[in-house]
Amino acid sequence: MGPHPNHARPRRTAGQPAFAHPSEAQFAALLSFYGIAWLYEPTTFPLAWAADGRVTLAFSPDFYLPEFDLYIELATRKQSEMALKNRKLRRLHELYPDVRIKLVNRRTFEDLLLKFGLEERSAQLIGGVGRA
Amino acid sequence: MLIGQEELRARVCALGAEISRDYAGKDLLLVGVLRGVAIFLADLLRAITIPVAVDFIGISSYGPSVETGGVVRLTKDLEEPIEGRHVLFVEDVIDTGLTLSFLLRTLRARAPASLNVCVLLDKRAHRLIDIDIAYCGFQLQDEYVVGYGLDHRQRYRNLPIVGVLRPDRY
Numbered sequence: 111m112g113p114h115p116n117h118a119r120p121r122r123t124a125g126q127p128a129f130a131h132p133s134e135a136q137f138a139a140l141l142s143f144y145g146i147a148w149l150y151e152p153t154t155f156p157l158a159w160a161a162d163g164r165v166t167l168a169f170s171p172d173f174y175l176p177e178f179d180l181y182i183e184l185a186t187r188k189q190s191e192m193a194l195k196n197r198k199l200r201r202l203h204e205l206y207p208d209v210r211i212k213l214v215n216r217r218t219f220e221d222l223l224l225k226f227g228l229e230e231r232s233a234q235l236i237g238g239v240g241r242a
Numbered sequence: 243m244l245i246g247q248e249e250l251r252a253r254v255c256a257l258g259a260e261i262s263r264d265y266a267g268k269d270l271l272l273v274g275v276l277r278g279v280a281i282f283l284a285d286l287l288r289a290i291t292i293p294v295a296v297d298f299i300g301i302s303s304y305g306p307s308v309e310t311g312g313v314v315r316l317t318k319d320l321e322e323p324i325e326g327r328h329v330l331f332v333e334d335v336i337d338t339g340l341t342l343s344f345l346l347r348t349l350r351a352r353a354p355a356s357l358n359v360c361v362l363l364d365k366r367a368h369r370l371i372d373i374d375i376a377y378c379g380f381q382l383q384d385e386y387v388v389g390y391g392l393d394h395r396q397r398y399r400n401l402p403i404v405g406v407l408r409p410d411r412y
Contacts, residue, residue, distance in 0.1 A: 143308060143314055144341065145314065145347070146340065212370050218338070218367075222338065226305050227395065228306055
């Protein structure tokens with residue numbers, strides 16, 4: 111079974127999509143503020159298959175920015191939760207080398223909150239500013 | 243302290259010389275976005291040795307007071323026409339590129355002869371939107387910096403150096 115991303119079930123709805131995490135809703139609001147069109151989890155990339163062809167591992171990047179042909183994944187969770195995400199990203203690069211994806215890591219997200227005076231929301235969004 | 247006064251002065255002078263060479267004989271207009279760029283732009287302007295005009299643009303900033311569905315708007319528009327002119331957009335710091343992407347889109351729609359970017363501090367590791375930077379003062383990593391025009395809640399702009407803001411000052 112070869113790699114074929116699944117674009118067939120876009121999750122964007124007419125209103126706000128059901129974001130999986132408050133940080134995603136905040137990031138979407140920021141993109142919209144600056145007039146950058148986005149789609150929420152519009153594509154699922156199969157990453158591994160069972161012998162019978164069933165997809166056993168897949169990855170749906172959080173955002174797609176059509177104007178820039180760019181996927182964005184928020185990686186704001188704790189380090190202990192990042193191992194699987196990093197593994198998926200490495201596999202995505204192997205199977206879909208032409209797909210452009212950028213990570214917003216926890217540090218970048220913290221800086222965004224600071225820059226826009228939103229650091230008081232950090233506990234709600236990412237569990238607090240955690241830099242040393 | 244991250245970048246001292248002498249280092250800033252030397253780099254800004256070098257940028258001014260480079261810009262002067264590249265734009266010799268052209269109708270150059272520097273455009274700065276308020277307010278963080280003020281000090282860098284003032285020094286850069288004085289380091290440019292060719293005829294040059296200057297203008298400013300201001301935009302509303304995202305923040306806690308922005309209502310759901312709010313969008314960026316110009317708080318101060320340019321006073322100079324830019325159609326057919328060589329525009330050099332000057333920024334203090336570029337990180338994700340979200341703000342700059344909006345501003346460049348706005349300026350491009352006014353049909354300048356050319357549109358390039360000059361930035362004092364480039365946090366490339368944070369870039370989301372790829373933007374060509376023609377002139378760059380310094381590359382930064384993860385530091386949250388203030389001084390030389392850059393603020394945190396409107397403070398520290400008057401520091402003559404670029405410094406890293408201590409986390410206990412957030």
